[in-house]
Amino acid sequence: MRGIKPDPGAPADRGSLEKAAAEICAEVQGRCLLSEPLSRHTSFGVGGPAAIYVYPADKAALSKLLMLCHDRSLAVLIIGYGNNLLVSDDGFAGCVVDLSSALNGMAVEGNRLTAGAGVMLNDVIRCTADHGLTGMERLAGIPGGVGGGMSMNCGAFGAHISDHLAELEVMNPNGEFMTLAGSGIEFGYRSAPGLADKVVLQAVFQLDGDRMDNVNRLIDETVAERRRRNVMTLPSAGSTFKNPRGFSAARLLEQVGAKGMRMGGVEVSPLHANFIVNSGGGTAEDIVALISKLREKVYKRFNIDLKLELRAVGFDYEIDA
Template sequence: GTNVLFSDEGYRGVVIKLSGELNKLKISGNLITAGSPVSLSSIIKKALEIELSGLEFAWGIPGTLGGSINGNSGAFDSEICDLIKNVKVCDYNGKIHNFSSNQLDYGYRYCKFPVNGVILEADLKFKQSSRKEIEKTMKKNMKWRRKYQPIESKTAGSVFKNPEGMSVAKLLESIYLKGKAINGARFSPKHINFIENFNNAKAKDIYDLVELAKDLIYKKFKIILETEIKLIGFN
């Protein structure tokens, strides 16, 4: 998955891949219902096809709808959870719940539900627009990504969340980490809040860069950085 880093030693647990009947989407007026494993790009392409606007900000963000909702992915002052009308969640006892948007607790890079469980599908509300305007926004957003983010490189996405009212990129640049490498991993010379696997890096190489940055930022600013990447299997 995107925004995920597994330890080189693996993970002692169960990983569930959602597919089958959940990997589909339905259209009803200005509403698109999509299963958790449906890719964001598929939803955006379908919305473009039927001239529905609202998700253009996510053009170029990899991953699935479920993962996007879980981390409330966003860009260009927009977030995925702002589009949610309803979301279906299966709790850990197998009971299915339907939650409306006003029952969700969400904010910068998080989305919480009244119960713990697995996201199955969501209804996303869009606005009618023209194909020309939607394509224009998509192209503008992708142009920005290509210019400022290492989207052609092997990364797990943005590494750290922005501390409240601050830019994590500026913090990292202030301690001169741009281009800093450990074996085959390095802080991207293009955008410092991405770590590139440029030469067969191990997960430990990436993890060590993350820990280095957290340590240096805390020593200089007394700020505890929080990762946007999910670190799994690390002590």
């Protein structure tokens, strides 16, 4: 842990936050919660309160919400299903936007599948099987939604969610809509630099046709392979670190004896050295301390600086410096 990096744009004082919250709750259509514990919305089960937590009713409400936040310099966090988030124990001093109830439509036309940002990726994959569409089977079992998946460019077994992306509907931070061609968006390894600051609304995937039983077989094989590699019963956020070029993060961690290392209520999974699990009452502080320890060990032994795959939110210092 080095450096100081506060959340950009967070209002300076509690008074202006409360004023902004009151305005947002009055003006935006949708459910609006104050001081909502983010531990309820993250797979790690950690994270302090969000000053404002909004489920906008539809795209128009989302646009209005983003404009209000933009005008008030209020920090915004778009949340999917929270499977890749490490939220600080202090929470998030801004507005968390949850699209799971507004953008959850899915449709298939020929070989094109359209899914809203709030649709769960596993429902998309089930739908490809029902329509005999191939191309996304290797993503089966990745928890989370289409919006979070696009933002992370999630993937497994060499496949990425961006592989068959034809079009993406997005919104700018000032509430404007636009449609981007999939081929024109820059994606990286577990990252989407071309989507920085954009809210993903809807994705269109162009897939190939295949027999339903072939698609189903590959999905079943993928899920079975995932189960075999990492049986996960405890809360986690999946892989903690990205694989450094040419190396497996899990392998490096295993070699420094990471498996089973504990810090407060969290530990490195004894089954997968790149998974930190909350084994009971763990805090974000425990996770950050364990991350520091693991990075230090790998750096000392291999001179490799592991970079976080999960996204850290609400910290007033840089974790991934």
